[in-house]
Amino acid sequence: MTVLSSLRSAGGLLRALRQRVDQLTAMLERQRRSQAQVEAFSANVAHELRTPLATLITGTELTMREADLGPEAKDRLGANLEELRRMQGIVGDMLFLSRAYGGHRARRQRVDSLAALVAEVVDYHDAAIEEAGLSLRVEGEAAGDFDAALLKRALSNLIANATRYAAAGSVLRVGIEGARSGQVRVWVANTGPVIPAKRLPRLFDRFYRADGGQDAQPPAAATGASGGDDHLGLGLSIVDAIARMHGGAPFARSDERETRIGLTLSGGASGRAYTARRSPPSDTTLSPAAPASTTLPP
16 A cells, blocks of 8 residues: 555656656747747848948938038038948947858858957957057967857957957967867957956847946957947947857956957858757866967057
8 A cells, every 4th residue: 555655656756756847848949939939020020221321321321422512511411421330330330140040050161260250350459459558469270160250259359359358568369279079169358347256147148238348338359340330239249149159158257357259150061050049158277278379569
């Protein structure tokens, strides 16, 4: 009788557990559908805004070319044009993020030297680096199959952020680390104010802004880059999306020595598919970079 009672009790427990699992599965499915609807809505809104913005920009540019337009009117139109282009950049970034989290994957092509690709991006930021009184060093090397255009965009965001918030006279470091598993880590490090540990997991959230630390408008390496996502809290969201489109993830670390933010990439053409699921970014202690390096003087 005792054994029978135990069996009945165990059966009831199993049914309760199965019911709980079914409830959790249903909840996760609802969340997935809700996220998909939000991404689809964002993509539709961004797509619909592109045409009127382009029309307004073109019309403003044509009006500014009129010979009888006074200087004050030109100044006002110029300010309007700047804001319109800024909005156009935001819309473009939102459309990119919606597509990325909707399942788009990176277009793979052979990149024989990531260090050479980094050097191309650095050339674009040369003036800003020099103006800030900084120098930049590229450490390490790797090759693989990546979307070169997307990777340049991610690196541009990271370098621009590090440049903006690095301590004057310091050295920016761009690290490239390959692994036998096919994973590649690319990061940008700068010396400057520390990002509080509680804020690190949120650095890659869209439009995330904080009151202090390196993810805020003051000392930070978390928002913006050259282009439409400048100071808007989209810079690292784009880095996140590009990492995951390559089957990787973003990471961040900050202490008194330096702040290091980067991404991992699956280097093989058969890397795992990108999904909309986003796990909290994490980082582990990195080994010293490869000895090969290039230093750009201030």
